[in-house]
Amino acid sequence: xxxxxxxxxxxxxxxxxxxxxxxxxxxxxxxxxxxxxxxxxxxxxxxxxxxxxxxxxxxxxxxxxxxxxx
Numbered sequence: 001x002x003x004x005x006x007x008x009x010x011x012x013x014x015x016x017x018x019x020x021x022x023x024x025x026x027x028x029x030x031x032x033x034x035x036x037x038x039x040x041x042x043x044x045x046x047x048x049x050x051x052x053x054x055x056x057x058x059x060x061x062x063x064x065x066x067x068x069x070x
Contacts, residue, residue, distance in 0.1 A: 010058070041060070
């Protein structure tokens with residue numbers, strides 16, 4: 001899955017859980033971006049995101065429920 005697809009899914013899930021979601025493309029370095037969900041954040045690389053990396057990012061953001069690819 002590409003980064004943009006993952007960001008769309010995370011935004012949709014955060015909205016469903018009534019949580020604040022924000023992406024800052026300028027804060028990351030060299031093709032990375034910083035994503036916040038409430039007070040938790042994760043750094044997301046550009047390009048292809050493996051299922052394991054998706055799981056790690058979701059856990060860092062507190063969105064590790066079973067709502068993958070909904």
